Amino acid sequence: MLVDLRSDTVTRPTDAMRQAMAVAEVGDDVYGEDPTVRALEEEVADRFGREAAMLTPSGVMATQTLLATLCERGTEVICEDDAHVVAYEVGAAAILAGVQFRTVTGDAGRLDAARVRGALRPDSFPYTHLGAISIEETTNRGGGAFHGIAVLRQLRAIADARDVPLHGDGARIFNAIVAGGGTAEEYGQVLSAFSFCLSKGLGAPVGSMVVGDAQVVDTARVWRRRFGGAMRQAGVLAAAGRHALAHHVDRLADDHANAHHLAVRLATDVPGSVDPDSVATNIVYVETGATPAAEVATAARDEQVLVGAMGPHLLRLVTHLDVDRPGVDRAADVLTELLRP
Numbered sequence: 001m002l003v004d005l006r007s008d009t010v011t012r013p014t015d016a017m018r019q020a021m022a023v024a025e026v027g028d029d030v031y032g033e034d035p036t037v038r039a040l041e042e043e044v045a046d047r048f049g050r051e052a053a054m055l056t057p058s059g060v061m062a063t064q065t066l067l068a069t070l071c072e073r074g075t076e077v078i079c080e081d082d083a084h085v086v087a088y089e090v091g092a093a094a095i096l097a098g099v100q101f102r103t104v105t106g107d108a109g110r111l112d113a114a115r116v117r118g119a120l121r122p123d124s125f126p127y128t129h130l131g132a133i134s135i136e137e138t139t140n141r142g143g144g145a146f147h148g149i150a151v152l153r154q155l156r157a158i159a160d161a162r163d164v165p166l167h168g169d170g171a172r173i174f175n176a177i178v179a180g181g182g183t184a185e186e187y188g189q190v191l192s193a194f195s196f197c198l199s200k201g202l203g204a205p206v207g208s209m210v211v212g213d214a215q216v217v218d219t220a221r222v223w224r225r226r227f228g229g230a231m232r233q234a235g236v237l238a239a240a241g242r243h244a245l246a247h248h249v250d251r252l253a254d255d256h257a258n259a260h261h262l263a264v265r266l267a268t269d270v271p272g273s274v275d276p277d278s279v280a281t282n283i284v285y286v287e288t289g290a291t292p293a294a295e296v297a298t299a300a301r302d303e304q305v306l307v308g309a310m311g312p313h314l315l316r317l318v319t320h321l322d323v324d325r326p327g328v329d330r331a332a333d334v335l336t337e338l339l340r341p
């Protein structure tokens with residue numbers, strides 16, 4: 001059987017999720033009349049202790065609606081070098097939100113107070129104005145690391161002192177919550193506004209959520225419409241999201257345990273390939289040594305194991321709902337065979 005470790009976005013809806021989608025009550029959400037979307041948005045806002053939430057079709061759209069809402073055009077956003085919003089959104093922030101980035105080299109994709117302070121420009125003409133500080137939780141290219149609440153509080157204090165928001169691309173915020181980064185309420189409190197994805201570790205087929213103050217979410221609704229992301233009978237998707245939040249949060253701990261197991265196995269069998277201590281959640285980066293990562297990925301595919309080549313000698317393996325422990329062990333067997341010098 002195929003073991004697909006390329007990303008936690010590859011999950012397919014479970015039978016129970018499909019059933020929830022099939023029976024969802026729907027209405028026209030552009031009129032604000034879809035009861036399932038409304039229920040999801042209320043549940044999410046409550047869970048994080050915030051005033052409002054909004055469903056978007058994708059994580060990129062959630063981030064872009066928020067940056068457009070939070071930042072004046074022509075301002076700059078401090079974020080990490082390898083942040084998704086910089087690396088993988090094909091210039092959306094420049095074109096759609098109208099902001100530029102001031103990137104900072106972090107630690108495993110994470111910012112900290114010292115690094116951010118070092119990137120602040122004077123708050124005077126003609127320096128570019130700061131629009132927001134943006135963090136990613138957990139870090140994708142940083143290997144699933146998380147900042148945790150204590151660091152985020154320090155970043156929020158810097159943001160507050162400059163009167164700008166602390167924005168969160170919380171695509172995998174529930175992985176951080178389950179791994180002990182903080183509670184949902186704490187994340188809800190420390191981040192000025194943020195998004196998270198239903199379609200990654202939580203296993204929904206489509207959807208991300210924007211979370212924040214009512215006024216911010218109201219303005220984000222305007223931007224979502226401008227970006228073409230206001231949907232009609234979106235309740236079928238919201239039902240998948242509600243199901244995911246009810247049934248797929250606690251089980252993220254299984255994904256973390258599987259990722260750690262995979263890392264320990266590879267570190268044992270192919271010394272130097274992985275540092276298991278760097279695996280905080282569900283993402284494992286593997287050094288391929290002399291063999292090009294693309295070559296390993298192609299050979300693994302022949303053995304029905306899919307992995308992502310993320311650099312010339314770097315693979316990414318992501319555990320998720322559709323990969324169990326025997327699958328992880330099979331992937332470890334195949335990769336050990338390919339990577340052993």
Ligand SMILES: Cc1ncc(COP(=O)(O)O)c(C=O)c1O
Pocket residue numbers: 009057058059060061084085136138139140169171172197199208
């Ligand atoms: C950290 C992070 N932010 C945002 C996104 C964007 O999500 P989507 O692909 O659903 O637009 C991703 C997707 O992998 C991600 O990893």
